Structure formats: structure tokens, C-alpha cells
Amino acid sequence: MSPVSRIKSAPDDPNGIVRRYAANSPFRSATAEELVNEDNPFRRPVRPHDLGFLDYGTPLTADRVLRLSALLGHRxxxxxxxxxLxxxxxxxxxxPSADDAEAFRSVENRVLALQAGQVLEHHLFHWLGEQHxxxxxxxxxxVRHVQGVLEERRAHPGKALDVAGSTRHRADAATYLLAQLTAARPAVQSAVGRGLLGDYGTAHPALRELLLDDLRERAARLPHYEALLGGAELSAEPYAYWQFLLGSSLAGANHLHSVARDHARLGEFLGAWVHHRLDESVTAAAYGEVFREAFGEDGAAYFTGVPQLTGEGIAELTGALLGPLVERFGAEGALSFHRGFEDARRLAAVSDGDLAVQLDWADRLDEYKDKAEKLDALIAANNIEVDLETFVESHEETSTTHVHDDHRLVVVEVGQMHFWNNVGQMIPMNEGDKLLxxxxxLHGSMVRSGTCTYHQPVISEELLGQV
Structure with a gap:
């Protein structure tokens, strides 16, 4: 329960450890046929070639948690x-899934996973400890703090839900929003199941039943989850939309699994678990409304069944969890629970903001095409020197979805390509087309002509501010 149990530093050669782990075949870059993956839950495209220039030995800071290393790290x-699991x-x-399953389940992969997990957790989550x-x-x-967060979140469930409800292309926004839920809800259920397994005995006599009740409730709503996806014409197969999952959408459940696996962090696990229950409660009605509008009544039943937390109810739950912790570990029990709760709250806020921006950008691509034209003209007219990458790719060469750490234009010089940033969206780009x-x-692309030559000028904040 002591904070010294937290990961303090990355091991020697952290980047080598991550690269060896990512060399396993299920991580290979995606092909043209793998934009959506409905029949191979072991297939996890990562872009291993990018690991050659990313540094996993240095922890992220709070202002860099949406960068490329975070996306690939959370994958x-x-x-x-x-x-x-x-x-x-x-x-x-x-x-094809048989070979990937064998590689995924191999003893070598499991050993490398244990080593890589330590590096990745240090890189991805160290910033949380700096804000405690x-x-x-x-x-x-x-208890008062948790109640206060509940009331605050009731009043403002989330920016992403606000954006999804105000976009011009509501069904597209709802589809992307739903894809992000596939990154979180099943994984939270697995984390609760992971935390349930243990001999708590007299140490925390109420815990097993509380977690078991949560797991039963989640399992009971599984048919509604599948119906929700079916109503949106999406697959319920695990990670079918892996390439469309934001790193921040993966982060919350990744954190919950991290604290569930490290049994010295029991208090943090319970605090994070309470926040997940709180978050699901305060967002249920808004999610239900977005999906009902987009997909009909099948979009509402899953959220109707989400347990609703009152101020009194969450105080009772928090007290029931904290009592045995404080009795056994003293003040550190309460501090540990608070750390887990706050870490989960911060990760949820990052995810909400990231998703809101992604939805808004995807909804206004026409405006970003106009900005790209203006930026390209501005660069040419003033002979402005910018960093530039040029790519020459062949038919069906595919760019696994990724992010850039800087603003970029895509300028197609020769050929045609498809650009995507949402499930089912194949946006054609032809010679002369530009996009900011x-x-x-998050985005990806695939070449549709025999060859395609395109450029990516890097746009500074100063230059961006001129259009």
C-alpha cells in the first residue's frame, strides 16, 4: 500500500525492451485489408518502425500525453x-488468427510483456504522480471529495458528448463515439474481474461481494451492449476497430488494469474503480440520447441499465471500501484510494478533451481543406522555409493509423489515396488535394493508384495562426 511500490524508474535499455516486445508478429503494421478487424482479436497493429525514433525511457509530461509515443504505448x-486474458x-x-494467437500466447511474448509493461507504465503514467x-x-x-466530483460531473458530463450532440454529421460522430467505448467498457469489466480474484478474507470482508455485484451487473448488460453495436452496424468482436481507438480512450482502462495487477496498489485500484463507476453513471443519459438519435432505441437500453449513483450512495460505497483499508493501513489507506481516484479522474478528463477535439476536426474537414489551401499558398507566395517530408508509395500501401506531434499538411502531387479518420469513412484525395x-x-491512409507521391510540410503555430 506504500507509495514506494509505485514504479520509480525505467529499467536499463527501455527502448530495446519495447522494440523486442513490438517485434512480435501481431504488432506488425496494418495492410489494406485490415482497416477493420472483425475476426482476429490477437491482431494489434502498432507501427513498429516508429519505435526506432521514439523514446520510452523518458516519462511523458502532462502536456505531451497525446503524442505518438503515448498512442503506440497505450496500444x-x-x-x-x-x-x-x-x-x-x-x-x-x-x-490467419491461428498464427497470431500462437504468437500472442507464447511464453516468450508473456515474458517480454512483463518487461515492456514496466517501461510503458513508467512512460505513460509517471506524470500522474507529479500532480498528486x-x-x-x-x-x-x-468521501466529501468523491461526492463533490459526482456533483460537478452531473452538471457537466463531458465535452465530447456536447460536441457529438452538436455536429453536422451526427451519425458519424455517434459511430466514432461508440468505437471509443469498445476501448473501455469490455476492458473495465476484465479489470474488475482481475481485481475480484484474491483471498481478501478478514482484510476486506466486503470487497469480494462489491466487485462481484459490479461484475454481475456488467455481464447482465452485455446483450444490450451487443445490440447497441448491432444497431450501429458495428461488430462486437474484441478490438474490431483497433485502428480508430484514440490512445486516450485506451488509457483509462489501461490504468485500471495496471493498479489491479499490482496488488501493492489495492487502494489505488479501488479508487480508480469508484471513479469508473461514477463516470459511467453521470454520462449514461447523455450517451443514451446521442445513440438513440443516431441508431434508434437499440442505442439506449445499454445505458438505461447503468447503475445510478446518488451522493448518499457513493458516500456509502466509498466508506465501505475505505473502512477496512484505513483500519489495516492507517492514513495511507485513504491516501492510496485518493491517488487512484484522482489519477482515473485526470485520465478521464484527458480522454474527454481529446475525443471532443477529434470529433470536431472530423466534422469540419472541409474547413481544414480550405485552411490547407491557404497555408500552401502562403508558404509559396512568401517563399517560407518549412520542414518537409515526401513519400512515394505503391498501390494499397497502407499507413496504420497514427498521430503527428506537430501540425502537418498533406499535399498530393501525383496519384490518388484514401484518407480516413472514422469507421467506414474513405475520403478520396486526388492530385492537387490538400488537407491540414x-x-x-488520429488518421491513416492507403494508396489507390499505381503509385502516389505526397508531401507533408510541417506547420508551426505561428504559421497556423495566419490563416
Missing amino acids: MLRTVHDAD LFVPAGGAGH TPVEGGTDAV IPAER
Whole structure:
């Protein structure tokens, strides 16, 4: 329970460890046929070639948690956590999933996953510890804080939900919003199941039943989850929309698994779990409305069944969890719970803001095409020197979805390509077409002509501010 149990530093050669882990075949870059993956839960495209220039030995700071290393890091960390969970191949010997399943389940991969997990957690989550503010006042203060967050979130469930409800292309926004839920809800259920397994005995006599009730409730709503996806004409297969998942959408459940796996962080796990329950409660009605409008009544039933938390109810739950922790570990029990709750709250806020910006950008691509034209003309007219990358790619060469750490234009010189940033969206780009891709926006592409030559000028904040 002591904070010294937290990861303090990355091991020697952290980048080598991550690269060796990512060399496993399920991580290979995506092909043209793998934009959506409905029959191979072991397939996890990562862009391993990018790991040659990314540094996982240095922890992220709060202002860099949406960068490329975070996206790829959370993809790999999710796979670390999934290494000992059950996934079923789509077919027997000869089916593509069979080879990936064997590589995924191999002893070597599991050993590398344990090593890589330590590096990735340090890189991805170290910034959370830098923002910890110890709560004073013990159990009562923690309970009041949790109640306050509940009331605050009731009043403002989320920016992304506001954006999704005001976009011009509502069904597209709802589809993307739903895809992000596939990154979180099933994984949270697995984390609760992971935390349930243990001999708590007299140490925390109420815990097993509380977690079991949560797991039963989530399992009971599974048919409604599948109906929700079916109503949107989406697959319920695990990670079918892997390439469209934001790193921030993977992060919350990754954190919950991290604290569930490290049993010295029991208090943090319970605090994070309470925040996930709180977050699901305060957003349920708004999610239900977005999906009802987009997909009909099938979009509402899953959220109707989400347990609603009152101020009194969440105080009772928090008190029931904290009592045995404080009795056994003293003040550190309350501090640990508060750390887990606050870390989960911060990650949820990052995810909400990231998703809101992504939805807004995808909804206004026509405006970003106009900005791209203006920026390209401005650069040419004033002979402005900018960093530039040029790519020459062949037919069906595919760019696994990614983000850039800077603003970029895409300028097609020769050939045709498809650009995508949402499920089912294939945006054609022909010779002379231009698009502005802001920093940290998830996207991918595929060449549709025999060859395609395109350029990516890097746009500074100063230059961007001129259009």
C-alpha cells in the first residue's frame, strides 16, 4: 500500500525492451485489408518502425500525453494486460488468427510483456504522480471529495458528448463515439474481474461481494451492449476497430488494469474503480440520447441499465471500501484510494478533451481543406522555409493509423489515396488535394493508384495562426 511500490524508474535499455516486445508478429503494421478487424482479436497493429525514433525511457509530461509515443504505448500496454486474458481465435489451423494467437500466447511474448509493461507504465503514467496532492482529513475528506466530483460531473458530463450532440454529421460522430467505448467498457469489466480474484478474507470482508455485484451487473448488460453495436452496424468482436481507438480512450482502462495487477496498489485500484463507476453513471443519459438519435432505441437500453449513483450512495460505497483499508493501513489507506481516484479522474478528463477535439476536426474537414489551401499558398507566395517530408508509395500501401506531434499538411502531387479518420469513412484525395492535419489527430491512409507521391510540410503555430 506504500507509495514506494509505485514504479520509480525505467529499467536499463527501455527502448530495446519495447522494440523486442513490438517485434512480435501481431504488432506488425496494418495492410489494406485490415482497416477493420472483425475476426482476429490477437491482431494489434502498432507501427513498429516508429519505435526506432521514439523514446520510452523518458516519462511523458502532462502536456505531451497525446503524442505518438503515448498512442503506440497505450496500444502495446493494452496488449500487455490482455496477455493472460481469454480471447478466442476465429478459426482453426490455417486461419490467419491461428498464427497470431500462437504468437500472442507464447511464453516468450508473456515474458517480454512483463518487461515492456514496466517501461510503458513508467512512460505513460509517471506524470500522474507529479500532480498528486495529498488529501487532509482522512476518510471523511475523501468521501466529501468523491461526492463533490459526482456533483460537478452531473452538471457537466463531458465535452465530447456536447460536441457529438452538436455536429453536422451526427451519425458519424455517434459511430466514432461508440468505437471509443469498445476501448473501455469490455476492458473495465476484465479489470474488475482481475481485481475480484484474491483471498481478501478478514482484510476486506466486503470487497469480494462489491466487485462481484459490479461484475454481475456488467455481464447482465452485455446483450444490450451487443445490440447497441448491432444497431450501429458495428461488430462486437474484441478490438474490431483497433485502428480508430484514440490512445486516450485506451488509457483509462489501461490504468485500471495496471493498479489491479499490482496488488501493492489495492487502494489505488479501488479508487480508480469508484471513479469508473461514477463516470459511467453521470454520462449514461447523455450517451443514451446521442445513440438513440443516431441508431434508434437499440442505442439506449445499454445505458438505461447503468447503475445510478446518488451522493448518499457513493458516500456509502466509498466508506465501505475505505473502512477496512484505513483500519489495516492507517492514513495511507485513504491516501492510496485518493491517488487512484484522482489519477482515473485526470485520465478521464484527458480522454474527454481529446475525443471532443477529434470529433470536431472530423466534422469540419472541409474547413481544414480550405485552411490547407491557404497555408500552401502562403508558404509559396512568401517563399517560407518549412520542414518537409515526401513519400512515394505503391498501390494499397497502407499507413496504420497514427498521430503527428506537430501540425502537418498533406499535399498530393501525383496519384490518388484514401484518407480516413472514422469507421467506414474513405475520403478520396486526388492530385492537387490538400488537407491540414492538426497535431495529435488520429488518421491513416492507403494508396489507390499505381503509385502516389505526397508531401507533408510541417506547420508551426505561428504559421497556423495566419490563416
